[in-house]
Amino acid sequence: MMRSRILVIGGTGNIGRHLVTASLDAGHPTAVLVRPSAVASPPTPGDMNDHGSLVAAMRQHGEVVICAVGQGRPLELDGQLNIIQAIQEAGCVKRFVPSEFGCDVEHAEQTLEPAKSMMESKLRVRQVIREVGIPHTIICSNWAIGLLLSGLNENGPLSTGVNIFGDETTQAIFLDEKDMSRLAIRAVEDPRTLDKVLYVRPPTNVCSFGQLVHLLEKKTGKTLERNYVSEQELAKKIQEAPFPLNFQLAMVHSTLVHAGSFMDTFDASVGVEAAQLYPDVQFVTVEEYLDGIIV
Numbered sequence: 001m002m003r004s005r006i007l008v009i010g011g012t013g014n015i016g017r018h019l020v021t022a023s024l025d026a027g028h029p030t031a032v033l034v035r036p037s038a039v040a041s042p043p044t045p046g047d048m049n050d051h052g053s054l055v056a057a058m059r060q061h062g063e064v065v066i067c068a069v070g071q072g073r074p075l076e077l078d079g080q081l082n083i084i085q086a087i088q089e090a091g092c093v094k095r096f097v098p099s100e101f102g103c104d105v106e107h108a109e110q111t112l113e114p115a116k117s118m119m120e121s122k123l124r125v126r127q128v129i130r131e132v133g134i135p136h137t138i139i140c141s142n143w144a145i146g147l148l149l150s151g152l153n154e155n156g157p158l159s160t161g162v163n164i165f166g167d168e169t170t171q172a173i174f175l176d177e178k179d180m181s182r183l184a185i186r187a188v189e190d191p192r193t194l195d196k197v198l199y200v201r202p203p204t205n206v207c208s209f210g211q212l213v214h215l216l217e218k219k220t221g222k223t224l225e226r227n228y229v230s231e232q233e234l235a236k237k238i239q240e241a242p243f244p245l246n247f248q249l250a251m252v253h254s255t256l257v258h259a260g261s262f263m264d265t266f267d268a269s270v271g272v273e274a275a276q277l278y279p280d281v282q283f284v285t286v287e288e289y290l291d292g293i294i295v
């Protein structure tokens with residue numbers, strides 16, 4: 001079968017690089033829009049804020065456009081409104097996947113700044129996509145475990161200590177970035193995910209923060225010193241920390257300390273469950289992920 005041509009915007013980023021690999025692995029002709037400032041002579045040069053370059057790249061490479069711009073930068077995420085305009089003009093895009101890949105931003109009432117603005121920006125983009133009728137799929141894939149682990153402790157995640165935020169029994173969903181990306185690529189050609197929110201929350205990947213720390217200890221053979229951080233202390237740290245630490249801590253506050261609001265959200269009018277659509281997919285569990293990184 002001839003695979004759809006995929007254009008990735010943000011393909012050099014934390015999440016974008018996994019999406020590019022997953023797209024290539026699945027056999028899609030794949031192009032990455034790269035700013036000329038980032039790489040000398042990129043094969044598909046362009047900028048989200050440059051309408052002409054976007055339209056040209058879409059016409060040449062983009063039956064499917066996947067965006068993975070900007071962790072924690074609302075202005076960067078708002079730039080996706082330019083992508084929507086370009087999709088309308090290009091007239092060839094069958095599916096748009098906006099930059100989400102996290103929690104359900106429609107249920108982010110408890111979120112503190114600066115994460116709040118980022119979620120509001122994602123929500124604006126969702127609303128415009130729906131208003132103007134862009135064919136789309138939104139991926140709600142919860143925590144990217146590799147990125148979370150790299151931010152667990154200011155002194156390094158697997159060193160001697162770990163911050164425990166709020167209640168260590170609160171559960172969240174942790175996914176390998178590779179699994180999250182493989183599913184996103186699978187979803188872009190699936191009619192069942194057209195104009196839907198794909199919730200990726202396999203039961204095998206639900207874990208409390210306390211369990212995650214316990215697994216870390218089991219794997220490393222080290223007892224980690226636990227530094228308990230109350231919700232009030234966390235709120236203070238968020239206010240005082242520089243970017244991007246303040247953003248990461250605000251995400252921890254929103255999705256680990258107030259995780260309940262995300263664990264149970266499912267809007268049946270637009271939502272589809274990845275575990276139901278793709279029962280064959282085996283997700284890397286938290287324990288398996290740790291096996292892969294701890295030697």
Ligand SMILES: NC(=O)c1ccc[n+]([C@@H]2O[C@H](COP(=O)([O-])OP(=O)(O)OC[C@H]3O[C@@H](n4cnc5c(N)ncnc54)[C@H](OP(=O)(O)O)[C@@H]3O)[C@@H](O)[C@H]2O)c1
Nearest residue numbers: 010012013014015038047048069070071099102142143144
């Ligand atoms: N669930 C989770 O735990 C989790 C974790 C991380 C991220 N995310 C989400 O995943 C998405 C991507 O985040 P990320 O951390 O991967 O972002 P990132 O590492 O900051 O990467 C941003 C990408 O966007 C590109 N970009 C920025 N401005 C651009 C422009 N004007 N034109 C074209 N490209 C531009 C950057 O290109 P350059 O190389 O030129 O800078 C880079 O490739 C966000 O929605 C974020 O919230 C989720």
